Amino acid sequence: MEVTTAVLRAASTDLPTLPALEQEWLRRVREDRHLLFDIHHAVGGPFHLVYPRRFEDNLRAFQEVLAAHGVRGQVYYGKKANKAGCWLRATADLRGAVDAASEPELVHALAHGVRGRDIGVTGAAKTTALLRLAARHDCVIAIDALDELERLAQVAAADGRVRILLRCLPPTAPHSRFGLSEHDMERAIDRCAQLTSVVELLGYSFHLDGYDVRPRAEFAHALIDRCRAAKARGLPVTAISIGGGFACSYLDADDWADFTERQRAEWFHAGKRFEKFYPYAQEPTGAAMLDAVLATTIDGRTLATRLCDNDIELFLEPGRALLIDAGCTVFPVLGYKQNADYGITTVHGLSMSVSEQWKGSEFLPDPILAPRYRDPGAEPIASCVGGASCMEYDVLTWRKVPLPQRPEHGDLLIYPNTAGYQMDKNESEFHQLPLPPKVEISISGSRIRWRLDR
Template sequence: MAVTSPLSLPAHPDPELDAILRGGLPQELAYGFGGPFHLLLPDRFDANVAAFRAALDEAGVDGHVYYAKKANKAAAWIERGAVNGTGVDVASAGELREALGHGVRGENIVVTGPAKADELLRVAVLQGCLIAVDALDELERVIALAAAGPPARVLLRRLPPAQPHSRFGLDDTELATALERCADAADAVRMEGFSFHLSGYATQPRADLAGELVELCLKARARGLPADRISIGGGFAVDYATAEDWARFTAEQGPGHYHAGKTFTTGDFYPYHSPVAGADALREILAARPGGTGAPLAERLRAAGVTLLLEPGRALLDRAGCTVFRVQGVKDRGDYAILTVDGTSLSLSEQWFNSEYLPDPVLLGSGDDLDGGGDDGVDGPAVAACVGGATCLESDMLTWRKVSFPRRPRPGDLLVYPNTAGYQMDSNESPFHDLSLPPKVVLERTGGRTRWRLDRRPPV
């Protein structure tokens, strides 16, 4: 049988992270923790927030950025948000407690998610959070909870006409009923505007629906409702790899590139290259003409005096963290090797979607080399290897793909998976086999020094 050459998808270069990895810190942490760990870079979070704010300022649009907390459980992001005024998007009572407990003011929290629990709604109303109402019965529960206290701040979530089978939002009939109910219950509810949840990463559909929400605000005002803001949610793509590398990968990948002939279709994968990502995607949305005609969205927002709310998750965590595993064993399987590391695939959550986290892991020797060379300075021949987890499950594969390493990995070497802060590193983690959850290590760089501390929130 013909041997299939390994297929690579390198992440974008990150010289600052490379310098940290070369300094010996990963090896020290691996020794100290005795297992895998995650590195967090909160200054990257700050920079990503600043980029979104800059895009709003450039367009002359009043707006507010909320961090979608579901993207990563670490306290570090919430702590930074509390200091710099970034809001938080939460969807459970636990997430709301975490945000409030780390200093985020209720007025800077938006509560999303379907069929919210009464416990969540009660605290949200008392703390003055903005609640995205997803159903008529939920609106009634909010009104009842607010009857004896301050008015509840609400957005009405719109069912996207282009995605009529979505389980999120109010259709036309429900929306009309909700507006009438908000007007009748004005003492208990402050209806501040509209929101939507839209799947996918395309920018024009977001601009189209945002334009519709601006018009809905104007109609709601005619009924005496405040309606001065809209939320377009998240869905801002992250660009992990170059266009050339992504095009080559998607054109060539096939069963021969994976352990056990595993089959993936291109549609199974996150789009690891996006020509317009992060804050640039916001710029494109603001410059787009809703429906393809008339004034750009930014101009419509300004003219209507409507504030734009954003809820990015992954995009605020771009390059803000990586995940490190230690090689425990190496075995040969013909033309490739199988590595077993000291963690599980639950820490790389694309497997949750029966998919694969594709950016290449980087081999880091037991010294401080980043190119994977041996401590004796001799690289040796390149070796292809897949990466399995430390459990008794055949399906526990961190990387089904046969990745090319510059030499044969050895027990004690480290594998660094880049750019894993956004949804990868803790969305699906579990202490299976009584394995400890990987700790999160916060790196802070001041005065030319890099210092580390554990994230203040214990893993759960």
């Protein structure tokens, strides 16, 4: 039976909208009627926009919180969150640091002006080549296992003294594959005491899942006591790293609460169900969360006070929280068809460029339709969004999203706020499709300029 316009309108108005917390820079870009289409004309397919100015603002905010509390420290950009080079250049210019977990990441950071001394090397068991490269550039290396410590000691004997952190197994995550157990930690400290000629123990690190403030503050408080004990043994411990996991908000809190309370399978293509979503509206976020961690009181003293009193630096490794509001992804529309009371929009690109879908979840902020031609008489429609592959599960948006008019071939569909992990974490050249390029945006007065990220 033919689906009438009235049915389509009713379907689209019954669905929730989840508009992203859009930044002024992206509004400026969208208001330029030709810019996005000119970029598409130049690159020929899907592309990512990156806006380094917002990254700089986010980095400064974290640095200012440390300064406001009088805490010495360093903000390490978690490079795995996005591969673009522009963030590295901004980090170097603002005297920030970079968290790398592979040889290419480390080399990339060095090539964009980040000093080796300002690079932290983390991750699970590291190759000897990575340890050697990190040692020669005086990086801070997070040790995750006893055998890794021994391999690094061998490297240091040949290449010079190294600086390390010992990564702690969180007591709240005893089955994590990351971090040294209490037994191994004691053995590692003993070895550091024996290896002082080649290994300098700077301190301890950890990473917690989730976005709660108090567990991070409590663990950091506990590690201050561990630092004091290490100092009593003559080890020059001076730092604690609390890792990443700083909360971000993508949506208005009321919109998010309404969605989570009322969600049902009928809102999704083929009745798709998801076990969980990223918490798209949270408080506190970003630098405000760091402020809350530093202000957390244990036994009458804040974490900031205890760090200062014990002359301990605080390292942190935000990734997503430095990239929030700093990028978006643009997909050309290939076509649209109507199978039921909603449509299916197919775009030139793959769902691997929006990584939540490839983790069995969904990126929920509404995509924004940029039509070549606006139809003033158009009725709103509801549509999910599929990728260009031959796989049934290649779906960018399972949710039936209300759009202001029917998408047409040649239109563009914008996914806002994808810089943090969404853009390139799972991208693939499946079907021999080239990876979407990253396009750097800069704005000066009324002028918007763009260039390919290098």
